[in-house]
Amino acid sequence: MWAAKVSWWAIRKRACSSFSSSWFSSSPSIPSHSGRLASGSVRYLGLDLPDAWPCALHSQPSPKPHIDRRASIIDGKSIGAMVKSQVAAEILRMKDSIGKQPGLAVVLVGKRNDSHSFVRIKMKACHEVGIASSAVELPADCTEDEVIHVISNLNNDPSIHGVIVQLPLPKHLDGERVLNDVKPEKDVDGFHPLNMGSLAMKGREPFFIPCAAKGCIELLLRCGVEMLGKNAVVIGRSKIVGLPASLLLQRHHATVSVIHSFTKNLQDLTREADIVITDVGVPNMVRGSWLKQGAVIIDAGTNAVKDPSRKHGIRLNGDVCFEEAVQVASAITPVPGGLGPVTISMLLSNTFDSAKRAYGFV
Structure with missing residues (x-):
């Protein structure tokens, strides 16, 4: 079964711009990063302990970068539309x-x-x-x-x-x-343990890759961002974005650091990163002063923030302070209009791949 699969990574390296069917809780209160309770007793951490990002990380004002430049805005809507068009053409070919x-x-x-x-x-x-x-x-x-x-x-x-x-x-x-x-063969979200485990193992390919994480790499590839040998930081470790994105970056030979709520000196780590992917759920947590000049930023955060000036009283904010980061980064995804549309297109791509496999269509 595994031998029959086409190598997604090999195809993506050959042609990023052409379509390939293979490419296609609330958290408990944590008193400190030390892992100890206020009484001094040790807190034993379970494997599933969720991240609880302290408010102090994003409550302090960030120094304004002293540089007169703006990053390229990565147009996720346009890229998502391109992928959808390619998927639609392949589905039409299947029907015919x-x-x-x-x-x-x-x-x-x-x-x-x-x-x-x-x-x-x-x-x-x-x-x-x-x-x-x-x-x-x-x-x-x-x-x-x-x-x-x-x-x-x-x-x-x-x-x-x-x-x-x-x-x-x-x-x-x-x-x-x-x-x-x-069934793993129908798990187009890519969350089944067999799919996640295969993603982590050298020499194996999952049936499907989680759509948002797959979208992060699609954006980097389509924008011509070199990953090989680059320092990448993934902020957050959820199975939806952070964990699979870190594994995918390693597949592309980046040197990857995963930051979570217990990481010390996280700002020092992000300042060394050529690529930053955020998966936090805290609006504006990542400030411009955290970033390396010329870094590429993929913001996976989708946070509802109160805004009386908007029709429904809210607006969507990313994990990154866009107004500051855009003066430091070389390229950045906006929220909304960045990763979201590409994530949807990856779901369509995964579903088409599953049908191809089921029908033996090439």
Whole structure:
């Protein structure tokens, strides 16, 4: 099975601009970075301890950079549209050749407005490229077994090539158990342990790579950013962006440092980085003074900030203070309009790849 896969990394190195089907909780309060409680007793850290970034990191004003220049703004909307166009062309070729099309199913639990909004965006994108999409909605008080029963049916449906579970799930559901029940071959979000583990192992390729992390590398490649031998810092270690992005950067032979909420002297580390990817969830945490002159910044943060001047009273902010970083970096993604559109296009690409594999289409 593994031998049949096409090498994504080899193809991307050959032609970044051409389409390749293979490329395509709240946190507990943490009193200090020392790992000790106020009483002096040792806090033993579990492997799943989430990051809780202290407010002090972003509450202090940052010195204004003394340089009169502005970074290139990486246009994620344009790049995402290019990828979507390439995926749509390949899907049309599939329909003309074998009369088949990819299918994506979303499992949606509860009535969260943000989750329903994200699902609508994904389904609209599917429609635009020719992917058949559907959503299976379950009530917020459904049982874990009910969710898994739905996933099992989708796993066994030959017309469905991608199955995603919209996160977050209600607290009474075991998210890991639910996600792990999606077949690795249909896990187009790339979160299954088999896919994540294969990404971390030399000589193996996952069925799918998490879409946001894959989007980070797509942006770097399409912008001609050299990764080989460069110092890269990934701020955050989630399975959605931070962890897989750090593994992908290593695949491209970058020297990678992963920063988390227990990292000391994190600003010193970021000042040495040629490439910075943020995955924090704290608006404006990364200041201009943290960055090396000429660094490339991929901001994966999508933080809702109150703004009475906006129609809905909020605006989206990244993890990076854009107004400061743009005077230091050589290139930077905006929020919104940076990584987001490319992430959606990676989901479409993954779903098409799954259909290709299922139908033996080349």
